Amino acid sequence: MSPDLTTTYLGLSLRSPLMVSSCPLTGDLDTLAEIEQAGAAAVVLPSLFEEQLVRDELHLDQVLEQGAYAFGESLTYFPDMPDYGVGPDAYLDLVSSAKARLSIPVIASLNADSTGGWVRYAELLQKAGADAVELNVYLIAADTGKTASQVEDEYLQLVGDVRAALDIPMAVKLSPYFSSLANMAVRIDAAGADGLVMFNRFYQPDLDLDTLEVVPSIELSQPWELRLPLRWIAVLYGRVTASLAASSGVSDAEGVAKVLLAGADVAMMASAMLLHGVRYLPLVEANLVRWMEANDYESVTQLKGSVSYQGAANPAAFERTNYMRTLASYE
Numbered sequence: 001m002s003p004d005l006t007t008t009y010l011g012l013s014l015r016s017p018l019m020v021s022s023c024p025l026t027g028d029l030d031t032l033a034e035i036e037q038a039g040a041a042a043v044v045l046p047s048l049f050e051e052q053l054v055r056d057e058l059h060l061d062q063v064l065e066q067g068a069y070a071f072g073e074s075l076t077y078f079p080d081m082p083d084y085g086v087g088p089d090a091y092l093d094l095v096s097s098a099k100a101r102l103s104i105p106v107i108a109s110l111n112a113d114s115t116g117g118w119v120r121y122a123e124l125l126q127k128a129g130a131d132a133v134e135l136n137v138y139l140i141a142a143d144t145g146k147t148a149s150q151v152e153d154e155y156l157q158l159v160g161d162v163r164a165a166l167d168i169p170m171a172v173k174l175s176p177y178f179s180s181l182a183n184m185a186v187r188i189d190a191a192g193a194d195g196l197v198m199f200n201r202f203y204q205p206d207l208d209l210d211t212l213e214v215v216p217s218i219e220l221s222q223p224w225e226l227r228l229p230l231r232w233i234a235v236l237y238g239r240v241t242a243s244l245a246a247s248s249g250v251s252d253a254e255g256v257a258k259v260l261l262a263g264a265d266v267a268m269m270a271s272a273m274l275l276h277g278v279r280y281l282p283l284v285e286a287n288l289v290r291w292m293e294a295n296d297y298e299s300v301t302q303l304k305g306s307v308s309y310q311g312a313a314n315p316a317a318f319e320r321t322n323y324m325r326t327l328a329s330y331e
């Protein structure tokens, strides 16, 4: 009998642990239908950016009030994004059309930078029919006057505020750059997150030496990037009530098996889909099934967390031993 691939994520029952994460592919209805056809268990739509919302509203204000407004600082930096993401109305349409067309869960993603924005738009996404909301908290702590605990408190405040406003499940896409990531994850869990997506990928801009301009650079992930979520999923498995999703470097069935063994409920892919196309998904699933059969795993449930740190009384000491062993292994 074929292994049972079913899993649960954010309380949603899924046919398998394979999801497509937030990326341009999930912003197009026909591609979403292809993704479902290819066997994805759920999808996360591209993020709706608060700046897009604010800019659209300012535009409306401008029309109504003939320019009697002041720009927020971020808006002056904010580029036109004709090819990526959409304005609020089109985004809400995308959510409701995706819901009408697909039978798999559709998770909307919100990237906002002020508490008011998060709450308001999360509510709209819920109203549009999203099965869940993923908060893409893209926060670069570059304010030299702000302490780590101030940054963390802001983060937790907005998680709690959005949670209070929503009836549907909410996932938080985490940054790996917290001083005490495990503690922060536990606090985000306690603030009401139903899922932790590990991790948000922080794109690092480059500098053009001819023009001295900052050039945006987005590179697809490499398979070795899986090791960061792999470690932290293994650390957090059994220590939070929230579901765990791996995002970053999941590129094949082996990667999926690894994150499940570490304790993930689902494995999300963006780069692999962009690189190989949606038709790569059935191959990943078939290889996962083959790997499970070859290793006598009957279900994803049986796989989940079987190589986590749950048995380690002190994960920090475990990590330190591993560090020493890794250095000693160099030949």
Ligand SMILES: Cc1cc2nc3c(=O)[nH]c(=O)nc-3n(C[C@H](O)[C@H](O)[C@H](O)COP(=O)(O)O)c2cc1C
Pocket (backbone or CB within 6 Å): 021, 022, 023, 024, 045, 046, 047, 048, 109, 136, 173, 199, 200, 201, 218, 219, 220, 221, 222, 247, 248, 249, 250, 268, 269, 270, 271, 272, 274
């Ligand atoms: C072109 C591109 C666009 C992306 N857009 C978003 C986005 O709008 N919101 C978001 O939360 N993540 C976005 N991501 C990040 C992915 O969802 C994912 O977290 C990241 O690429 C790591 O996973 P991967 O190794 O499978 O690519 C984007 C990634 C790529 C490559």
